[in-house]
Amino acid sequence: MLIYKDKTKPTEERVDHLLGLMTLEEKVGQLIQPFGWQAYEHRDGVITLTENFKQQIEQAGIGSLYGMLRADPWTGVTLANGLSAKQGAEAVNEVQRYAMEHSRLGIPILIGEECSHGHMAIGATVFPVPLSLGSSWNVDLYREICRAVALETRSQGGAVTYSPVLDVVRDPRWGRTEECFGEDAYLISELAVASVEGLQGESLDSQSSVAATVKHFVGYGSSEGGRNAGPVHMGWRELHEVDLLPFKKAIEAGAASVMPAYNEIDGVPCTTNTQLLEDILRQAWDFDGLIITDCGAIEMLAAGHDVAEDGLDAAVQAISAGIDMEMSGEMFSKHLVEAVEMNRLDTSVIDRAVRRVLTLKFRLGLFEQPFADPERAQEVIGCEEHQQLARQMAGESIILLKNEGNLLPLSTTSGTLAVIGPNADAGYNQLGDYTSPQERSKVTTVLGGILSRLAQEPERVLYAPGCRIKGDSKEGFAAAISCAEQADAIVMVVGGSSARDFGEGSIDLKTGASKVTEHSWSDMDCGEGIDRLSLELSGVQLELIQEIYKLGKPVIVVYINGRPVTEPWIDEHAHAILEAWYPGQEGGHAVADILFGDVNPSGRLTISIPKHVGQLPVYYNGKRSRGKRYLEEDSQPRYPFGFGLSYTNFSYSAVTVEPEVIAADETATVTVEVKNIGEREGSEVVQLYISDIASKVTRPAQELKGFSKIKLAPGESRTVEFKVGAEQLQYIGTDYQPVVEPGAFKIRVGRQVNDTLSADLYVREDSYGTN
Structure with a gap:
């Protein structure tokens, strides 16, 4: 038996042997990660591998595939052409089988998936977004959820996840605020450790564990103006005390992989920052795992940061600085072999990176067990137990911001409720970014949760959307007001949306019914790449609430959103306010549990909510010297860090x-x-x-x-x-x-x-x- 195939041999010996057998082209192949959804085609229930994928395997091999099981508008994978839980595992097995049988050395492929709040595959459980997860302040429950995510992912063959996100949010106008736990490094650190422990379990080679990739290293949440991937202006002391702390704790907990951020710090892109990648991560922290770029980050060095002359220069800079694998694989696959041949790069640098890739594969047990179990995948993905975890977490994460006159909880025995607003019955709007297409029946909206709670008396629940998240149309106002006039209390479900175009079409603002239009309506005002000037509600949502308020009835505002909302009028006039963030597939049940008192709210803010966007930054742990007040307003937030009310005292x-x-x-x-x-x-x-x-x-x-x-x-x-x-x-x-x-x-x-x-x-x- 070849040494590298002998599981009784030490990992280091197996890696040395395999590395010694590889050609330069095969080594480079291990450092690239093409898009996984492009490796196969699925038609009429039949999975076939693409010719391009086969050629890559036969020529030099592929180290990893990104998002093979991922489904969303970006990948083009839909409910119609996507893979079921069982099919996903079968597709991974086809890929692994071909890679091991048609490459010279039979090296298995590392399947990497997105799992920030659930495995991003069709049918997988959608948990609340990280901003919501953090708001629970329940580290043990979060660890349990990470175990569930790892189980669902590994059951389909995914072996590494690009989570958790450990960025410290400094400006909530940033569209990726929802992907983060909050503004405090200590709290994030506690959740970081729980995430690594939950995802990786007791052993990486377990069939219920995945390798965690902590990201984005580092300072990504402190970008200039809250603009995604913008420059970061931060001193090294603050960097060490704040932004680096969660990563340090995650590395100490055993995180297997790290992803550098897109941004620059003091003029140096994180992708090539040797002070970060070598001096701190490798030397000071003794990290010996894998470093993988974010998608397109190396190309950005030559076209964005402009610190490289061209793609070849960018690839050489990145791998020399300590990058081991390139997500998307474009720059490494095109230029690394040429760089060696031109004497621009020593093969020892490539060997160093390949060694880390192979070590992770051996640690994950991929050489012994490269295949998924389709039956197990079908059994655990989206199972009832995980749905209950999602509901429990959503319930513990919802924050009661206001409860004038103890309006809440509502009576379950009397009174008519009007459920109004663009997020009252919009399933995708409560899931957040990085979410796969969903069967309608899998997502319980706030309207659905209330109807379920009052199932014996559905006539007590009235519904009208009133308006969309964005846009200036008020054609639904009259129907919403008419609906509210018939009710004893009104639940206004408003906020934002990080839902990308899932092809659901539009909605009839007068009836609330879905309707098919030539162009589907996008209400997205949050999520990756969607940064804002304001923290106000988009569109005419505030005007809708104000019109409903004129009726003189109790108004309960439920926010479904991915970043704080700054609306002083609502804070002053609404009788009760719930902040639910994006609460996941069970969010509607969780909101209803809170509204009717089945669950006593215990969520607490992990991010300060300002009175006005002009107060930013308003995070609680600022310096004593940060100043006193503005001419128009003081510097204190509307709702401070750690705030949250209860139905008891x-x-x-x-x-x-x-x-x-x-x-x-x-x-x-x-x-x-x-x-x-x-x-x-x-x-x-x-x-x-x-x-x-x-x-x-x-x-x-x-x-x-x-x-x-x-x-x-x-x-x-x-x-x-x-x-x-x-x-x-x-x-x-x-x-x-x-x-x-x-x-x-x-x-x-x-x-x-x-x-x-x-x-x-x-x-x-x-x-x-x-x-």
Whole structure:
């Protein structure tokens, strides 16, 4: 038996042997990742491999395929021509079989898929978007969801996922805000670790695990003007303390792969930034995994950043800086062999990259088990258990922003409800970007959830869309107002849409019925590449709400959206407001669960919501020196970080720090007593913030350094405990190394960043040191 095929041999020995057998062309082949949906054709239930794919395999092989199971308008894969759960696994098996039987060395292909909030294949479970996932503050539940995503993906043959997204959002006008967990690096770090643990499981070669690719490395959420892939203006201290922190924690948790960001930092594109890729990632953090570009990032070096003369120069720069694989594969496949022949590139650089690709394949067990199990895929993808997880997460993520006069929860026994708004019954609008085509029956809208909850009395529910997300048409206003006039309370479901053109056609604004038109209507005002000047509602949605409000009836606003909405009139006039973000396929059930009190809202904001877009940036952990106020308005957000109401009330008392004085390498214990003083069971997110009173460099006014989500029955109290030590107290010092300075710290514990109790902690003068 050949050494590289002997699973009893150490991985390093297998890699060395296989690498020694490969030609230059075969090595380069391992570094490219063409689009996977172009590798096959599906007609009348028959899957055939394309001639182009076969030629690539026979000539030099292919290292990886991107998005072979992905379905959306970009890929052109639809419900009509796409693959079922079983067919997807069978297609992967066809690809693997051909690659192993028709290439000289029989190297299996790495199948890479998008899974930011669910496996992006037809039939897979669509969980809430990451902004919603973060709003749950439930790390354990998120880890469980990642296990479900990994199972669905690996069951079809996907072995690596391009998630989690660990970008820290600084400007929510950015269209990809929905793909991120929020604005706080500590919270993102906790979710990053949970994601890696959930996706990768106990062993990468398990048939229920996938390799996690953390992205976008780094600073992508801090782009100039909130414009996608724009320049990032950030000092190295902030980069280390904030944007790099979640990635560092993910690498420490064992993340197998990293994707550099499109953006530049201080004039250097991340794709070729050796200070990031080599000095920090490889040397300081000891990362030995795979680095893969984002799609088209190498070409962007020559046509966008303009730091390369041409494609060949761009390819040489990228692989020399530490890139191992190119998503899309265009630049590497065209230029790397030529670069070696022209003496522009040493083969040792290619060998280094190939070694990392092969190592990951061996770690994933692809040489022993390259094939998927179609029957298992059919069984687990979109299963009932995962649907329940999606519903639970959506319920825990929805944030109650306002509840005037305890209007909510609504009665389940009396009263007529008017459900109005463009997102009331628009399934795709509640799913978010990076979502596959859906069977209508798989997605429960808010209207559907309410009807399901009141199934015995459907006549109590009236519906009218009123308007679209975008556009200035008010032709649906009259029908919506008529509908509202007949109701006792109105649920206005408004917000945004990241739904790309799935060919669903338009909607009749007077009846709410779907209608087929020559051109399908796109309401997309959020998602990748859709950045905005404003955070106001698009179109005439605000005008619709204002007209409905004139009826003098209770108005409940439910936001379905991918970024914060800034509408002062709604904040002041609506009687109740729910922020649901994009809550996934079970979102309608979750909203209904909240509206009727079956679930007590426990979501908390992970991103500050400003009063006005002119306040941006308004993230909570700004510097003390950031200034006081504007002429027209103060600098405080409408709803602060960590904010969220409940149907019950919680009291905080007896905050203690023990001991009150510690050395830099010691730990103090912070405790607080939390009691449910209301009449309903509920969950509270207890949040720990720390302020460094004085430091050699400027510091944020306060920073989140711990949280705990607890469930309490009426009258029940619990002592919540946090540990505070070097990791919570340190910052990046004047020498760019972590340091715990002696002096005073303020420990704050409470329900949100601006509502806390405090106690003092002191680090002794004689304990100065680095950690």
